[in-house]
Amino acid sequence: MQIRLLTTVTALFLSVLIHAQSYQYTVDLNDTTGDRLKVELICPAVSQSEIRFYMPKILPGTYMNSNFGKYVQDFQAFDKNGTKLAVSKKDDNSWSIKQADRLHRITYSVDDTWDATIDNPVYEMVGTNFEGGKNFVINTCGVFGYLDGMKKVPFELNFTKPAGFYAATGLKPSATTNTSDKFLCGNVDELYDSPIMYSLPDTATLKVGGADIMIAVYSPHKAATAKFIATNFEKLMKGSAAYLKGKLPVDKYAFIFYFNGEQKAFKTSGAWEHSYSSFYALQEQDQQQAIGSWIDIAAHEFFHIVTPLTISSKEVKEFNFNEPILSKHLWLYEGSTEYYANHMQVWAGIVSPEEFISALETKIKYSRGYFKDDLSLAELGKESAGKWHEQYGNIYMKGALVSAALDLYLMKLSGGQYALRDLKHDLGILYGKDKYFLDDELYDAIAKLTFPEVKDFLVKYVDGSNPTPYEEFFSIAGIDYLRKKTIQAISFGRIDIKEQKGKIVITDVSNMNQFGQKMGYQKDDELISINGEAVTKINMDLVIRKFNATAKEGDDLTVVVSRKVNGKKNTQVTLSQKVFKADRVIEHVLEINPNPTAEQAAIRKIWWGQGFCK
Known part of the structure; x- marks a missing residue:
């Protein structure tokens, strides 16, 4: 009897202790006025006399300051007796709380970013939308904050929702009813890695590569449906699984599509990658016409589960949400992912070799026609949110092209036995989701996995300002690069x-x-x-x-x-x-040589694959 009582008391004590060491957020989605939500936080225990509360300034994968603190109003802090604590706003994204060792509860309201009149640009795909009774886009970075020095404390999110609303997310609810949901996140990184979209459900599920792939759609005019997207994504996901050596590295993944059909404030389109989901903020349009572009975007975002969500540097794995400290390996995170998205489709037989080469040609035209070709990709990565922000788009062009050149170079050095996807597979084993590399040590690790010449390639064409000699690397597969070509055309x-x-x-x-x-x-x-x-x-x-x-x-x-x-x-x-027809000079042309050498033909066959999904 005494042992049982002691066990009960111990369990109760542990429960209280765990309860005290977590953020407990509560949001009622039925209580929204003027596109604004009220947020309540029961805080983890704080020992110091003064502490900062932060909303994120910048987010991984966006490379632009978002300043989510600008959307927070009526910020207040209380002790357990309901007595207000002194609060002062320190900058756009933080508040200082006095007598923080008494802190128990924080309350504030938050505007959604798409309708707010604040002069503060935020990418649509990281923004928020609060439309009562219709739709709630909860990019968690725009709703929930954290206390200084307590980023690794768990989070509990409690939502009261309109009856029948469904939470589309990569998170697995710890509790759910027709009118409420509870989600748990291990730390602030997992929290901001987990968007949630609430609306009446329009979902479809695919089972591919050992994973449940969910497609969730909000399209106010029903221009797009989850069933249609899922049908067209099946080949994409099967090809992706095969490309990643037969198995997807997740057991659940959510494609969350928000199609804007009503909001005037919604100016652009985009997507944001996450470990177990990706969120798409797109203009509402006919699905038959748009599905090709949706597949391209989804392929890119999905392959981010490899880089940087599995393979990345300290700057990414321990991301500083309030000070831009970026990695020089943006070429790897965005550039190689963009290349993967294109290459997988030819390798899997989703697009033709001609379409694949045309996509690479277009990237060369944009890269050399509109951006600084002599700007180091490493410098662009470090300064993508600062000095070189206007050059950021080139990472999807030159970064992808350098990745293609590296892929072909690896195949040449290995006699067709080793390619970029093999390298990224091995880097994934070496580092994995919970381990980071140091920026200046990556090339040595790659050289050990591959060849010394590969380090020289990276130093020259990623760190250096040397324009990539596309004629040299594309010729490995019998692809001719012409800087200029005169044709007869209108x-x-x-x-x-x-x-x-x-x-x-x-x-x-x-x-x-x-x-x-x-x-x-x-x-x-x-x-x-x-x-x-x-x-x-x-x-x-x-x-x-x-x-x-x-x-x-x-x-x-x-x-x-x-x-x-x-x-x-x-x-x-x-x-x-x-x-x-008259002389017309076209620049930066890629042509498939109809008479490749035996070595070129062999590499080309490996590079283009066998049309896995045909």
Whole structure:
């Protein structure tokens, strides 16, 4: 009897102790006014006299300051007796709490980011949406904060929800009813790694590679459905499982799709990767037309389960949510993942080799046409949220291309026996989800797993500012890279056109082809209309692309320009000519060599795969 009583008392004591060492959040989704939620936190025990409460400033995978603290209002702290404690806001994302050793409860309200009028850009895919009775996007970083020095303390999330609403998430609820859910997270990293979307359920599930793959959809006008997406994702997931050597590295994964069909504040689209889910904030559109792009985006986000969610440096594994300290290996996290998303599809037979090579060609055109090709990928990674923020997009171009070159180089060095996916598999074993590498030690680890020449490659083309010699590396598989190629094609005339003070002006005619000469373009001509369609800075590119895509030989092209004639400015002149093919120079071309060597053909066969899903 005494032993049983002691055991009961001990269990009760442990329960209280565990209870005291966790964050216990409560949110009532039925109580929302003005797209705002009320948040209550029962705090873990604090020993110091003063402590900071933080909302995150920056998030892994976003490379932009989000400043979620700007959306928090009415922040208050209380002791167990309900007495208010002194609170002062220290900056956009933190509050200092006095007498913190008495701290028991914190309350505040939080606006959703998509509708808030705050001048603070936040990517849609990391934002929040609180529409009473319709939909709640709970990117947890925008709702829940943490106490300084207590990031590794567990979190308990308690939601009261509208009857019948479903929580789409990679988390597994510890308790659930028709009107409530409870979720547990081991620390703040797991918390921010776990988006939740509440709405009436539209879900579908696939069983692939030992994992349950859930697709959840919120589409207010029913333009997209979970069933349709799941049907089209089945080949993608089977190909991904095969590409990852037959088994997915998770037992549950959630694709969470929010399709905006109502909010004016929703300006862009995007997706955010997580360990057991990915969240998609997309414009609502016809699913038949958009499914191809959704597959491309989903493939990229899903492969983040390898990098950086399994293989990453200390800067990622121990992410600082309130000070941007980034890794130089962004090329690995985003660049190689983007390459994986493209390469898996040709390897699995989802796209043709021609489509795959075309995708790589497009990346070269954008990388060398719009970004600094001599900017070190390592420097871009370290400064992607700062000095080189405007160059960030090149990580998906040059980062993917360097990964393709590395893949081919590994195959050449190994005689076709070892490729990039083998390297990432081995790095996953070496480090895994719970172990990090140091930025400056990764290349030595890769050299030990592969060849010394691979370290030289990385030092030269990732750390260095040397443009990657694509002609050298793509030729390994019999793919020819041409910096320039002249073809006979329909074009607008090969003239340079720019917007100047709201006017569309021909700024250079030095490279004008035969068709442009026949048209009679002159430098400083202002374009007024093309085939009767007024030209503006908004539609300029679209109108000319439309001409290049649809015009046929023998069609009429009529262009009205404004120019100086006989000393009289702003004279409108009509230029007209039958369309014909003329010299057109295209840059950065990848061509499949129809006569590869035996060695090139062998590498090409391995690189393109056998069409696993055909």
